[in-house]
Amino acid sequence: MVAAQKRVRRGSRETVDLLIVNADELVTLAGDNQRARVGKQMRELGIIRDGSLAVKDGRIVAVGKTHEVTKKFRSENVLSANGKTVLPGFIDAHTHLIFAGSREDEFQMRVEGASYVEILNAGGGILRTVRETRKASVDRLVAEGLAKLDAMLEHGTTTVEAKSGYGLTTKDELKILDAIRRTNQLHTVDVVPTFLGAHAVPLEYKGNTHGYVNLIIEEMLPRVTEKALAEFCDVFCERNVFSLEQSRKILSAAKGYGLKSKVHADEMSMLGGAGLAADIEAISAEHLLFSSEENLKAMAAKNVVAVLLPAAALSLMMGKYADARLMIECGVPVALGTDFNPNCLTESMQLVIALGCYIMRLTPGEAVTAATINAAHAIGKANEVGSLEVGKKADAVILNAPNHKFLGYHFGTNLVDKVVKNGRIAVDKEIGPSKIVHLEE
Secondary structure, three states, rough: HHHHHHHOOOOOOEOOOOEEEEEEHHHHHHHHOOOOHHHHHHHHOOEEEEEEEEEEEEEEEEEEEHHHHHHHEEOOOOOOOOOEEEEOOOEEEEEEEOOOOOHHHHHHHOOOOHHHHHHHHHOOOHHHHHHHHHHHOOOOOOOOHHHHHHHHOOOEEEEEEEEEOOOHHHHHHHHHHHHHHHHHHHHOOOEEEEEEEOOOHHHOOOOOOHHHHHHHHHHHHHHHHHHOOOOEEEEEEEEOEEEEEHHHHHHHOOOOOOEEEEEEEEOOOOHHHHHHHHHHHOOOEEOOOHHHOHHHHHHHHOOEEEOOOOOHHHHHHHOOOOOOHHHHHHHOOOOEEEEEEEOEEEHHHHHHHHHHOOOOOOOOHHHHHHOOOOHHOOOOOOOOOOOOOHHHHHOOOOOOOOOOOHHHHHHOOOOOEEEOOEEEEEEEEHHHOOOOOOOOO
């Protein structure tokens, strides 16, 4: 640092790989990265007017006013963000990235009034996707996963969590997790793996959920962790799926294998999944449409992140959404995710931010926090991504918008101008058709 200061005093500037300059708003989300943001903290975006970033070796080396940064650093690669907004790459904290097939006919059934349970009883839903995914090769799943990540990256997402759960046999769950690992290796987007063998009870175990729980604990978890295929274990804790006791049993066993806990909680009914997440100190509880105030306060006390999924709630057509305002009042840290899956087919965190504002009454600032730094906390990556701070990965989105409020205000379109991932320009809308840069190029 002393040597660098001497060089600056002599009038020279340090050369870096990339400069982003003159942003109307540079939304840094700078602050304490040890805990997810709660309450009024969710509105504190750390905005710098006429802001600039300097990037070297894939990391951020300077953040500040343009004249301050350019006084110390120079680069042959300079991106002007004049008239635009720069913010951290979006973190999608809940996806089911890897699956085969589609269920557009079920969409029509829902429009015509069929319930989730009626569709399931007609042979649709999760188990339909399980049948298709079991038939698919890992190469096909990887190819389709890369295409999905392309679309996510085009919309500004630079890190995603990806759950298994459409295999429901040891062999097929391992296949899906292997596909997740390979997409992470091949694509510039970072993919964080979650084991969700407890997504549904497969037909082979109909009427024997206890037996399937034992299979997860005795066979799946050892194989998953032996191959280091997951960082988290998730459970669909819901009536007629996995009970509170079964969910606790699975997650306790997973903890013994070194996997951190997540919970699909209270999506269809007030079973108490949020309370379970607090009791076991899960990193996150997700969905939370029917969670009680008592259990939300318990989550707040344990700093369990609430991952809210407004697009998923919209797709269910129940007219019910998670109470984000109550959660924030209770001190629960709120994050957002797409819940990308065959029943909720959207890759856009921009849409999710807009829905968070219009339907859940998040302020634009709260929604941006929920889609960046709090989402990073929900997947255990807040020390690396989620904010624009010195030392973190240079993952940034440049929006064709003068400020962050346009993310909710101008919805139904893609506001991305450029995406920078690990210090490289991964998407550039100004050079014609969208350019996606894969790691192998």
